[in-house]
Amino acid sequence: MASWSKRRRLSYSIVIIFFLLVIIGVPVFYLFYTAPTCSDGTMNGNESGVDCGGSCTKLCASAFLTPQVAWTRFETVAPELYNIATYVVNPNVDGEAKDVPYHVILYDNKGLLITDFNGTVTLPPHRNVLAFRGALPVGKRTPVKALFEFTAIPEWHKINDPLSAISVLTKDYTEDENSASLSVTIKNNSLASISRMSVYVILYDALGNALGFSKTMLDEIQAQGTAIAPFTWPVSRKGKVISIEVLPVVE
Numbered sequence: 001m002a003s004w005s006k007r008r009r010l011s012y013s014i015v016i017i018f019f020l021l022v023i024i025g026v027p028v029f030y031l032f033y034t035a036p037t038c039s040d041g042t043m044n045g046n047e048s049g050v051d052c053g054g055s056c057t058k059l060c061a062s063a064f065l066t067p068q069v070a071w072t073r074f075e076t077v078a079p080e081l082y083n084i085a086t087y088v089v090n091p092n093v094d095g096e097a098k099d100v101p102y103h104v105i106l107y108d109n110k111g112l113l114i115t116d117f118n119g120t121v122t123l124p125p126h127r128n129v130l131a132f133r134g135a136l137p138v139g140k141r142t143p144v145k146a147l148f149e150f151t152a153i154p155e156w157h158k159i160n161d162p163l164s165a166i167s168v169l170t171k172d173y174t175e176d177e178n179s180a181s182l183s184v185t186i187k188n189n190s191l192a193s194i195s196r197m198s199v200y201v202i203l204y205d206a207l208g209n210a211l212g213f214s215k216t217m218l219d220e221i222q223a224q225g226t227a228i229a230p231f232t233w234p235v236s237r238k239g240k241v242i243s244i245e246v247l248p249v250v251e
Contacts, residue, residue, distance in 0.1 A: 038052075038055075038057070039051055065092055067092075070128075072148045075235075076235075078234060083136070084136055085213045087202070090123040090125070090127060093126045095157065096156065097156050101152050102121060103149055104148050105146065105147045106138065115138055115139075129200065167186070168186055175239075176236060178236060179232065184199060188224065191223050192223050198215060198249045200213065200248075201246055201247070202247070204241070204243045
């Protein structure tokens with residue numbers, strides 16, 4: 001009988017201890033437990049790197065390709081003022097890098113520094129873009145060489161192409177003896193408006209050389225609506241413009 005009584009008391013004790021563990025332990029666990037996040041500086045959850053991969057929007061270094069710089073050009077737009085552009089190719093299908101910092105240096109024909117400047121550029125997923133600086137003052141000297149470099153590794157994030165619903169309807173280019181102009185009609189085919197769009201254009205000759213380039217901003221394109229992006233240059237291309245590339249970017 002005594003042995004049975006001890007076993008019963010032991011069973012009661014186990015039940016009580018288990019009950020206390022549930023009542024006290026679970027709240028304490030959730031009080032001190034921190035769920036994995038994509039910004040805690042630790043590789044946890046389903047991440048494939050520290051705060052990257054898995055369910056995080058940030059891509060790990062092994063998951064993206066390096067953007068390629070195709071060329072850097074400059075052209076005079078007024079006395080002592082130049083437009084500078086670098087054509088950047090983003091091979092990442094679903095990776096976007098916002099506000100990537102860069103540095104550009106201009107040299108004269110003696111290899112001496114004229115000026116330099118810093119800027120940022122957004123690289124949309126699987127789209128090319130211009131890192132553009134307009135009306136840069138250079139003084140009396142004439143630039144003959146430009147060097148471009150990114151000053152930080154782009155931080156890539158998974159994103160659907162925000163420009164998949166954008167289409168270019170028309171590209172109306174005209175020129176006379178002293179100037180040229182371009183009017184680009186852009187349509188937003190989506191059911192939501194798009195705000196703050198940068199539109200870059202490049203003018204090419206028959207050999208594919210970039211003859212000119214520029215940038216304009218569109219504050220908004222209404223859903224299912226159109227907008228006109230205007231461009232002007234104070235020079236004539238003498239009938240050499242054969243094709244025009246339009247590169248929109250949502251800032």
